[in-house]
Amino acid sequence: MNKTSNAKRRQLVVGNWKMNGNQQLNAELLAKVVAGWQGEHQAEVVVCPPSPYLLPAFEKISGSSIMLGAQNLSQYDSGAYTGEVSAQMLAELHCKFVIIGHNERRRLQGETDEQVAQKFMAAQRASLIPILCVGESSAQREQGRHLDVIGAQLKAVCSQVGCDVFANAVVAYEPVWAVGTGKTATPQQAEEVHRFIRSQLGEVAETVRILYGGSVKASNAEQLFAIPDIDGALLGGASLDADEFLKICKAAD
Numbered sequence: 001m002n003k004t005s006n007a008k009r010r011q012l013v014v015g016n017w018k019m020n021g022n023q024q025l026n027a028e029l030l031a032k033v034v035a036g037w038q039g040e041h042q043a044e045v046v047v048c049p050p051s052p053y054l055l056p057a058f059e060k061i062s063g064s065s066i067m068l069g070a071q072n073l074s075q076y077d078s079g080a081y082t083g084e085v086s087a088q089m090l091a092e093l094h095c096k097f098v099i100i101g102h103n104e105r106r107r108l109q110g111e112t113d114e115q116v117a118q119k120f121m122a123a124q125r126a127s128l129i130p131i132l133c134v135g136e137s138s139a140q141r142e143q144g145r146h147l148d149v150i151g152a153q154l155k156a157v158c159s160q161v162g163c164d165v166f167a168n169a170v171v172a173y174e175p176v177w178a179v180g181t182g183k184t185a186t187p188q189q190a191e192e193v194h195r196f197i198r199s200q201l202g203e204v205a206e207t208v209r210i211l212y213g214g215s216v217k218a219s220n221a222e223q224l225f226a227i228p229d230i231d232g233a234l235l236g237g238a239s240l241d242a243d244e245f246l247k248i249c250k251a252a253d
């Protein structure tokens, strides 16, 4: 795919496996993905397995261009935080990316914009690239507040450390009502929000990759990727099926 308006930005497809699979299934999935993504590509591909599988996943992808990401991290660098995993630990396990502020963590673990901003900074301290998830609930959209909500989620980071930090970050727009539901934002809805996100990112805005996430499938990926401000996708369900995942990666390529 060739989009002249964003020639500076390489398309990125990220597979968020969430808490799925097991050692054997993950190995099989990754073997198929690696086999289907040989050689050089325009698009970049990242897989984010559950943290116990990061190292085995790294072994499987080494030698390919596929990169590794984690699904979460602690905002603290070290200390008495039972059960937490630090950014440095993830970097040692060869992660390059980490998903921050996924709506499942915001909703189910009560992560606040403030905590998410701290995690963003913790990731960058360890030279990990944060993939900052933002997005509105269906109620917020119905009330016409979606851009306010997303603006506040971005501002939580920009107000603490300035927007220039987005030069080494990725943003993922994931409408909460579209994640895991089979409902996808219309191209018009996605276009409005992606354009808005870019308008909030200051001087580095044109270089920042903004992904769309929420029920992306092989059947709707091309249409989404054709939108100038969409620079790839964050996939949940579709990343668990090697054929589907590869089709989407190829659509971004």
Ligand code: PGA
Binding pocket: 016, 174, 178, 179, 180, 181, 182, 213, 214, 215, 216, 234, 235, 236, 237, 238
């Ligand atoms: P989905 O999940 O593709 O299954 O909707 C996306 C995500 O949670 O990142």
